[in-house]
Amino acid sequence: xxxxxxxLMTILMFVSFIACGKSTSQQKDLKTGSAGVVEVYYFxxxxxxxxxxxxxxxxxxxLESSFAAQIKEGTVVFKSLxxxxxxxxxxxxxxxxxxxxLLIIKGDQKTDITETGFKYARTEPDKxxxxxxxxxxxxxxx
Numbered sequence: 001x002x003x004x005x006x007x008l009m010t011i012l013m014f015v016s017f018i019a020c021g022k023s024t025s026q027q028k029d030l031k032t033g034s035a036g037v038v039e040v041y042y043f044x045x046x047x048x049x050x051x052x053x054x055x056x057x058x059x060x061x062x063l064e065s066s067f068a069a070q071i072k073e074g075t076v077v078f079k080s081l082x083x084x085x086x087x088x089x090x091x092x093x094x095x096x097x098x099x100x101x102l103l104i105i106k107g108d109q110k111t112d113i114t115e116t117g118f119k120y121a122r123t124e125p126d127k128x129x130x131x132x133x134x135x136x137x138x139x140x141x142x
Contacts, residue, residue: 036107038070038139040078040132043092043101052100054121055128056080059102062129067136076136104132106139 040063042056063071063078070076081088083097095103095110102117103110113131120128 037074038076038136039103039105040076040136041091041095041097041101041103041105042078042080043083043088043097043099043103044080045100046082046084048100051118051122054125055100055102055117058121058125058128059117059132061125062132063136065129066133070140075140104135104139106142109139109142111135 040059042059044052044056060078063076067076071078081091083092083099092098095101095105097103100114100118101112102114103112105111113128113135116131117128120131
């Protein structure tokens with residue numbers, strides 16, 4: 001019985017990743033962005049599963065709890081962008097985004113933490129919050 005439940009949970013997790021258009025790419029640092037401000041972007045579709053919603057909610061919680069002062073002064077900015085809206089096309093193209101993606105950008109540095117977001121947002125949100133904090137701290141110090 002335990003094996004059946006474990007198998008079904010594994011299948012459910014796999015299906016949710018496919019339904020969200022989740023890629024399996026590893027965390028990457030790439031060159032892009034605008035200097036001076038740490039920008040956190042969550043690109044999503046109009047129709048979102050519970051995991052997609054959790055990624056956005058946990059990201060907001062992480063930013064509000066760890067970077068409230070920086071948000072207030074404008075050195076950390078969060079933007080949730082719907083990929084299905086015409087106004088998002090230009091920025092999605094600029095960063096090479098075609099599906100649900102969580103990016104942290106400063107200047108010419110871009111860290112994609114989408115995989116971490118989808119892996120932990122619902123099951124271990126503190127791990128996602130710590131990853132967000134770690135990347136932003138690195139960018140703020142550098």
